[in-house]
Amino acid sequence: MKLLILSCDTGDxxxxxxxxxxxxxxxxxxxxxxxxxxxxxxxxxxxxVIYSGKKLKKSIPRLYRAVYSASGLLxxxxxxxxxxxxxxxxxxxxxxxxxxxxxxxxISTHLHGMEAMTAxxxxxxxxxxAYGVLTEYAYVPLLxxxxxxxxxxxxxxxxxxxxxxGVGPDRSRVTGIPVDRRFSRGPTRAEAxxxxxxxxxxxxxxxxxxxxxxxxxxNLCEYLAxxxxxxxxxxxxxxxxxxxxxxxxxxxxxxxxxxxMIQTAAYSERENFYIAAADVAINAADGVLCARNAALxxxxxxxxxxxxxxxGNAEFLAKRELCLKxxxxxxxxxxxxxxxxDRAEAQRMVSIEKMNAFSDAADTIIDHITEGKEK
Numbered sequence: 001m002k003l004l005i006l007s008c009d010t011g012d013x014x015x016x017x018x019x020x021x022x023x024x025x026x027x028x029x030x031x032x033x034x035x036x037x038x039x040x041x042x043x044x045x046x047x048x049v050i051y052s053g054k055k056l057k058k059s060i061p062r063l064y065r066a067v068y069s070a071s072g073l074l075x076x077x078x079x080x081x082x083x084x085x086x087x088x089x090x091x092x093x094x095x096x097x098x099x100x101x102x103x104x105x106x107i108s109t110h111l112h113g114m115e116a117m118t119a120x121x122x123x124x125x126x127x128x129x130a131y132g133v134l135t136e137y138a139y140v141p142l143l144x145x146x147x148x149x150x151x152x153x154x155x156x157x158x159x160x161x162x163x164x165x166g167v168g169p170d171r172s173r174v175t176g177i178p179v180d181r182r183f184s185r186g187p188t189r190a191e192a193x194x195x196x197x198x199x200x201x202x203x204x205x206x207x208x209x210x211x212x213x214x215x216x217x218x219n220l221c222e223y224l225a226x227x228x229x230x231x232x233x234x235x236x237x238x239x240x241x242x243x244x245x246x247x248x249x250x251x252x253x254x255x256x257x258x259x260x261m262i263q264t265a266a267y268s269e270r271e272n273f274y275i276a277a278a279d280v281a282i283n284a285a286d287g288v289l290c291a292r293n294a295a296l297x298x299x300x301x302x303x304x305x306x307x308x309x310x311x312g313n314a315e316f317l318a319k320r321e322l323c324l325k326x327x328x329x330x331x332x333x334x335x336x337x338x339x340x341x342d343r344a345e346a347q348r349m350v351s352i353e354k355m356n357a358f359s360d361a362a363d364t365i366i367d368h369i370t371e372g373k374e375k
Contacts, residue, residue, distance in 0.1 A: 002031040004103040006113030013288020014110040020178035024362035037116045040090040088119035095124040105129045114146040136287040138312025176358020177291035182272040184359040192276035203232040211284030218251040223333035240266035285310040294353040299346045
């Protein structure tokens with residue numbers, strides 16, 4: 001069997017979910033290829049990624065909110081969006097690639113891929129099975145205009161909304177969000193602290209900077225340092241090769257030059273160790289990032305965000321006591337500190353995480369597809 005997994009790097013966790021599916025497939029001896037569907041487009045089509053991409057979210061947050069709201073209105077009205085037409089323009093190219101490479105099924109972990117495969121099915125008549133893996137806990141506007149064989153959901157709480165949009169239990173299944181092996185089979189807290197040489201009694205915060213502004217992160221660090229004593233450690237995870245890593249390092253050195261409890265750590269194979277070692281994790285309300293925390297059993301606080309999807313994720317998870325939702329950097333620091341002080345509340349959150357983590361999500365999805373269980 002040969003699988004094609006479509007995923008886009010638009011600032012969310014879609015590529016991480018795709019990687020997890022590839023790992024599960026390859027463990028079973030299945031040939032698996034990851035591709036960005038937007039690369040099949042031409043000219044203005046490629047720029048359509050900005051419609052819901054990280055550049056718009058970072059540079060013009062108000063416009064991003066307006067676009068997200070407009071998407072919701074189109075979804076409610078049942079009007080086909082410009083995003084669908086943008087992805088539909090390369091349907092023939094994508095169909096030709098699928099046929100030429102002999103793929104037996106296509107899995108999309110991002111809305112762009114789902115839109116593209118919907119167009120492939122409608123315009124080219126290609127009958128290859130197409131699956132959608134939903135990597136956000138909140139309902140994503142425009143999902144209703146996709147039409148795939150089957151959808152995999154992160155949580156049963158999303159089922160009623162999908163039902164309203166025409167995706168019933170005959171075309172969907174709750175599997176959780178796929179996370180790669182280093183998280184789904186990750187270290188225990190004790191193992192992680194031993195590996196990172198962190199004393200057992202240290203109070204540890206981990207801030208994942210992905211999707212957060214450097215100014216927000218540095219303010220958060222300042223507040224946490226002010227609330228804590230010397231027995232705490234605050235790790236900030238960032239991409240060493242990115243401009244963000246340099247900005248964070250400069251800001252932290254300028255604001256807190258003599259504060260040894262704050263350390264900037266680069267994203268690496270050790271990311272899972274930092275999260276597992278933490279008493280609390282703070283990160284943007286991205287579905288995959290939250291699923292990773294849950295898989296490792298780390299309590300989490302989700303900052304306020306301008307993103308409609310992330311705001312919906314935070315609301316969804318907070319309502320089910322899977323996280324605490326913060327209104328500001330100061331509020332985020334207070335709630336993170338609260339989870340360290342109130343171990344009963346933190347342990348309750350971990351217990352709920354374990355019931356909802358679905359650490360085997362990638363395996364379940366691959367098994368479902370290879371066995372054709374929806375037929």
